[in-house]
Amino acid sequence: MEQKEDKLKEVISHAKEYGYIxxxxxxxxxxxxxxxxxxxxxxxxxNIKSYWWKAMVQMHENIVGIDSSIxxxxxxxxxxxxVDAFNDPLIDNKDSKKRYRADVLIEEHIEKINQxxxxxxxxxxxxxxxxxxxxxxxxxxxxxxxxxxxxxEIENRMRExxxxxxxxxxxxxxxxxxxxxxxxxxxxWTEVRQFNLMFSTELGSVAGDASTIYLRPETAQGIFVNFxxxxxxxxxxxxxxxxxxxxxxxxxxxxxxFIFRMREFEQMEMQFFVRPGEEMKWYEYWKEARIKWHKxxxxxxxxxxxxxHIKLAHYANAAADIEFNFPMGFKELEGxxxxxxxxxxxxxxxxxxxxxxxxxxxxxxxxxxxxxxSVGLDRMFxxxxxxxxxxxxxEDGSERVVxxxxxxxxxxKIAIMPLTKKDGLPEKAREIFDALKYDFLCQYDEKDSPGKxxxxxxAIGTPFCVMVDHQTMEDNTxxxxxxxxxxxxxxxxxxxxxxxxxxxxxxxxxNK
Ligand code: GAP
Numbered sequence: 001m002e003q004k005e006d007k008l009k010e011v012i013s014h015a016k017e018y019g020y021i022x023x024x025x026x027x028x029x030x031x032x033x034x035x036x037x038x039x040x041x042x043x044x045x046x047n048i049k050s051y052w053w054k055a056m057v058q059m060h061e062n063i064v065g066i067d068s069s070i071x072x073x074x075x076x077x078x079x080x081x082x083v084d085a086f087n088d089p090l091i092d093n094k095d096s097k098k099r100y101r102a103d104v105l106i107e108e109h110i111e112k113i114n115q116x117x118x119x120x121x122x123x124x125x126x127x128x129x130x131x132x133x134x135x136x137x138x139x140x141x142x143x144x145x146x147x148x149x150x151x152x153e154i155e156n157r158m159r160e161x162x163x164x165x166x167x168x169x170x171x172x173x174x175x176x177x178x179x180x181x182x183x184x185x186x187x188x189w190t191e192v193r194q195f196n197l198m199f200s201t202e203l204g205s206v207a208g209d210a211s212t213i214y215l216r217p218e219t220a221q222g223i224f225v226n227f228x229x230x231x232x233x234x235x236x237x238x239x240x241x242x243x244x245x246x247x248x249x250x251x252x253x254x255x256x257x258f259i260f261r262m263r264e265f266e267q268m269e270m271q272f273f274v275r276p277g278e279e280m281k282w283y284e285y286w287k288e289a290r291i292k293w294h295k296x297x298x299x300x301x302x303x304x305x306x307x308x309h310i311k312l313a314h315y316a317n318a319a320a321d322i323e324f325n326f327p328m329g330f331k332e333l334e335g336x337x338x339x340x341x342x343x344x345x346x347x348x349x350x351x352x353x354x355x356x357x358x359x360x361x362x363x364x365x366x367x368x369x370x371x372x373x374s375v376g377l378d379r380m381f382x383x384x385x386x387x388x389x390x391x392x393x394x395e396d397g398s399e400r401v402v403x404x405x406x407x408x409x410x411x412x413k414i415a416i417m418p419l420t421k422k423d424g425l426p427e428k429a430r431e432i433f434d435a436l437k438y439d440f441l442c443q444y445d446e447k448d449s450p451g452k453x454x455x456x457x458x459a460i461g462t463p464f465c466v467m468v469d470h471q472t473m474e475d476n477t478x479x480x481x482x483x484x485x486x487x488x489x490x491x492x493x494x495x496x497x498x499x500x501x502x503x504x505x506x507x508x509x510x511n512k
């Protein structure tokens with residue numbers, strides 16, 4: 001646990017030191033759970049957006065992208081169910097005065113039991129080696145079976161109580177499981193209450209209910225209300241998707257763990273409109289497509305897993321998370337939801353406008369079903385940053401801190417350095433910089449020893465460093481150093497562009 005906290009602290013301090021992420025309004029001591037992306041953070045964020053947009057929009061003939069406004073007509077949120085149902089069940093510990101989401105406390109308890117199962121399986125592996133039959137072991141080992149049954153029981157009770165909004169039942173479950181506050185260690189809990197997560201504000205100068213509007217808690221509704229506009233103007237045929245990247249706001253009860261849970265964050269969402277009855281096929285399709293997109297980054301296959309939702313959102317008939325192994329452990333990175341025809345039907349009801357599609361093949365009108373993929377951009381950022389940050393021991397006994405970002409996502413692709421500040425080397429280095437800057441974000445760096453400059457570029461994740469030396473002046477070659485292997489090769493300046501492109505082009509990720 002301590003190790004995990006240390007890792008998160010390391011990521012936070014590295015992000016600040018190198019201009020990736022700063023606490024917001026820091027000169028006023030910051031604002032809880034709000035962060036600003038610095039000069040390198042903004043670049044990495046843009047590259048992640050671009051990776052997503054290319055994969056979802058550019059690579060799919062039947063998916064288009066929009067950019068809808070943050071403010072929407074207040075009826076939108078009545079129709080979507082957010083006014084009534086976008087709540088978290090919260091509970092306070094009276095001793096530590098800390099507030100928790102009741103469902104998260106229970107899920108964490110379930111995860112602890114799951115860990116016991118995994119430990120038992122690990123022991124089995126160790127005991128039986130090659131001949132270990134994991135499936136058989138899981139199906140027959142008494143400890144595994146007992147714990148699996150326990151998990152199932154808790155899950156059932158949680159599903160039932162939350163489903164019925166039985167808050168006393170949720171409280172009882174927490175008592176029965178003897179869940180203690182991680183801070184005070186006590187079981188001295190308040191009752192469980194519901195808390196709406198939407199931020200509201202006043203429109204114009206008129207105060208009162210009629211003018212209350214909300215900051216959107218998800219980008220998806222901007223897509224639903226534009227469903228017909230896009231379908232008709234783009235002559236889209238079902239199945240088709242609408243994608244968007246944008247800010248969302250939630251008054252999170254427990255906003256913490258750096259950029260993992262913020263009150264202002266960005267989502268990259270895609271709603272895929274399908275024929276009723278075909279939604280489960282597409283749900284499975286998008287689950288696979290999305291995990292493949294994540295894994296193409298090579299941050300470690302084992303860092304991803306699916307988690308099927310126990311408590312379904314008010315609009316979904318199936319939902320799964322792609323979880324990532326963050327420094328704090330496995331947590332939700334992306335949600336894939338089968339949202340049925342709930343949203344479009346609700347908007348039909350509240351707006352009085354038909355939101356239907358005429359299917360020429362079936363010769364009938366219907367309200368399409370929707371499968372949604374929704375990934376948090378900030379969480380994506382944290383997954384990339386935390387998995388890339390490495391402390392390496394080198395052969396000569398020294399250490400280096402290196403940010404092994406996937407090269408297509410790295411802010412600077414190349415650092416161009418003159419070996420010394422004289423003999424025309426800086427001018428030559430600038431010439432190379434000027435030739436490459438049209439294709440790549442480059443950094444010119446002439447300060448300090450080459451070793452120090454390499455370390456600086458390692459720490460910010462620049463995949464390549466080019467050194468201009470005296471030989472360059474004679475034969476127009478440079479040394480190019482690879483961040484990950486630290487190997488240097490001598491190459492012609494005229495080959496630089498294609499060499500770099502072959503490593504940093506986004507298409508290598510997209511083709512995987
Ligand atoms: N439109 C569906 C929707 O909004 P969600 O599971 O509530 O579903 C989708 O959110 C994704 O948005 C999450 O998987 C997560 O990556 C991101 N997200 C949600 N709340 C967040 C928060 N408070 N801070 C950062 N990211 C958040």
